[in-house]
Amino acid sequence: MPRMTYVMRRVSPATDMYMKLISSALFAGGAAGLLAGLLQLLFVQPVLLHAELYEVGTLVHFGAGASAPANPAVPVLELTRDGLSLLFNILIYCGYGFLLVAAMALAEGRSTVPNGRTGIVWGIAGFVVVQMLPAFSLAPEVPGVAAGDVYDRQVWWGLTVASAAVALWLIAFSKGWTSWAAAAVLLFAPHLYGAPEPDYFAGTAPPEVAALFAARSLGSGFFAWSVLGCVIGFLWARAEKASQEQAPV
Numbered sequence: 001m002p003r004m005t006y007v008m009r010r011v012s013p014a015t016d017m018y019m020k021l022i023s024s025a026l027f028a029g030g031a032a033g034l035l036a037g038l039l040q041l042l043f044v045q046p047v048l049l050h051a052e053l054y055e056v057g058t059l060v061h062f063g064a065g066a067s068a069p070a071n072p073a074v075p076v077l078e079l080t081r082d083g084l085s086l087l088f089n090i091l092i093y094c095g096y097g098f099l100l101v102a103a104m105a106l107a108e109g110r111s112t113v114p115n116g117r118t119g120i121v122w123g124i125a126g127f128v129v130v131q132m133l134p135a136f137s138l139a140p141e142v143p144g145v146a147a148g149d150v151y152d153r154q155v156w157w158g159l160t161v162a163s164a165a166v167a168l169w170l171i172a173f174s175k176g177w178t179s180w181a182a183a184a185v186l187l188f189a190p191h192l193y194g195a196p197e198p199d200y201f202a203g204t205a206p207p208e209v210a211a212l213f214a215a216r217s218l219g220s221g222f223f224a225w226s227v228l229g230c231v232i233g234f235l236w237a238r239a240e241k242a243s244q245e246q247a248p249v
Contacts, residue, residue: 029094119233148196
């Protein structure tokens, strides 16, 4: 009986690198999502639970003819709710990680060197596109406030994110006043058009609580996106170095 010999095909360095980049996006997304979830539990959720006390009528502020303590006791951590919150944050930032890796791959060869330092810049750019620029006209909202139609807000947010991403790409990788002028138009057009607003403004929570919620939501996003970009950049540089070392001379 003839002897059978199985030969395992060696994975090419390029394929191996892309596999490492995919795992990098997952690892970085998990780390950034965990950080975002912890920041949310420590800083954002207490403000959110405070606002809910006004929404259900447990507390009322001076606008209703009464006063309430600025720092009331809010419910402690809840295992199921907070565990799911951490899980959802991790999943969301894993998705952001894939988008960031895809953007870095498209930019490869345009005088960009992905590493931990430049990765922070990429992360901050992602934060600007996904959170800061949409919040310029559609800020994070506490429970109980009047808001525009959900579908209209989702469409406006998606178009704003897409236009901001293209605008930052033009600013970073294009040359000439024409490209920069187009970027300026893309940046400002959604806000000049205006985000969907309710017919009238109303809210049960004090404006100070709403402002603190928006500030902490954006601050948490900034830290998480910075970590996401930094970790992806660091792992990208390490994977590229390993791929070059394995490449045949």
